[in-house]
Amino acid sequence: MAFAAANHSGIRHAEPKISENMLAVENKIATSINAIVSNLQPSPEEHIPAKESLSQGKITGTEALDKGYLKYGCSHYRRRCQIRAPCCNEIFDCRHCHNEAKNNICVDQKLRHDVPRHLIEKVICSLxxxxxxxQQVCTNCGxxxxxxxxxxxxxxDDDTSKEQxxxxxxxxxxIGGSKNFFHCDKCGCCYSILLKSSHPCVERAMHQDCPVCFEYLFDSRNDVIAMPCGHTxxxxxxxEMQEHYKYACPICSKSVCDMSKVWEKFDLEIxxxxxxxxYENKMVWILCNDCGSNSEVKYHVIAQKCPNCKSYNTRQTRGLAR
Structure with missing residues (x-):
């Protein structure tokens, strides 16, 4: 009985030692597993570049970027989005489409308006x-x-051949390429580089309506040119003016082209x-529209010639002097 008790007592004393050893082994195994898992799983900082890379792959992928290229748009632009006009909260293909719809004779004059291009805040992806x-790239489809x-x-605009x-x-x-144009601060507009040292400056020359069709020239989509007098x-x-034999600026009446050959024909006809x-010796005063000089010349029923610049683009300012 004493042996049995001693033996039993020994067993009870040995149990804590075995449990501690097993616990130590389990802790070592758990530590090793955690180390392996931590090595396999990247840190939060490592996740960020991976997500950015995936997102960038979606946005910059050639297939996504070029989808629908030149297949959408309107008569003004080839593009893959529409705009929401901030002025009337309606959707249009572009600002020109808006202006054509909201600023024409069919609309009540009090309701006519143009969209302020710089205030547009929302666009709708066409795809x-x-x-x-x-923004340039759609946040949803890329x-x-x-x-x-x-x-x-x-x-x-998808049509980059315009060289915007x-x-x-x-x-x-x-449009036309920045290398081909220069900005004149006095005229307040861009002109061809060929005119940089030769064009006559007229203050805010482009900030006016066309003298023929009355469309505002500054942001017109049609070609605008500067006449020799500087007006646009x-x-x-x-x-169209020249087709109707009109060769003078509608604003200042200066000749818009070289008229020397025409003046020679006037000489022959006179x-x-x-x-x-x-009337042979009757005199009149004239103002030359080309050079601006006032002169007294012989009256003729066909035309009066400027003695200063030899132009017949003149107007009579005073009647027959004597």
């Missing part, structure tokens, strides 16, 4: 119809809504048309 803040994008003018560029002086985007006009309007004796 997934997601409305979002103005499509590029316009290969040319200006964050200032809120302009999108933003002019800080004008404050708007223009639509190219098509100038051609020489072949003598005046009656009563």
């Amino acid at each position: 997934c119809d997601t409305e979002q803040e103005v 499509v590029c809504m316009g290969r040319y994008y200006c964050a200032i003018c809120k302009l999108f 560029y933003h002019c800080n002086g004008c404050g708007i985007c223009r 006009i639509h190219k098509t309007c100038l051609v 020489a072949a048309t003598p005046m009656p004796a009563y």
Whole structure:
């Protein structure tokens, strides 16, 4: 019995030692497993680049960016988004579409208005119809809504053959390539680089309506040219004027082209048309529209020639002097 008790007592004393050893082994195993798991699982800092990389892959992927290229847009722009006009909260393909719809003779004059391009805040992706803040790439489908994008003018355009560029002086985007144009601070607009040292400056020359069709020239989408006098006009309007034999600026009346050959024909016609004796020596005062000089010349029923610049682009300012 004593042996049994001693033996039993020994067993009870041995149990704590075995449990401690097993616990130590289990702790070592758990520590090893945690170390392995921690090595396999990246830290939160390592997760961030991975997510960014995935997101960037979605946005910059060629397939996503080019989806629908040149298949969407309107008569004004090829683009993959529409705008929400801040003035009337309606959706249009572009600001020109808005202006054509909201500023024409069919609309009540009190309700006519243009959309302020710089205040546009929302665009709608044409592929997934997601409305979002103005940006080049759709936040939902990752499509590029316009290969040319200006964050200032809120302009999108897939047709980059126009060579669009933003002019800080004008404050708007223009076409034709920045290398081909320069901004004249006095005129307040961009001109061809060929005119940089030769164009006559007229203050705010482009900030006016075309003298023929009365469209505002500064942000017109039609070609605008500067006449020799410095005033501006639509190219098509100038051609139409010349087709109707009008060769003087509608604003200041200066000749818009070289008229020397025409003046030679006037010389021949006047020489072949003598005046009656009563008018032969009659004198009148004229103002030359080309050089601005006032002169007293012989009156002729066909025209009066400026003695200063030899132009017949003159007007009679005083009647027959004697």
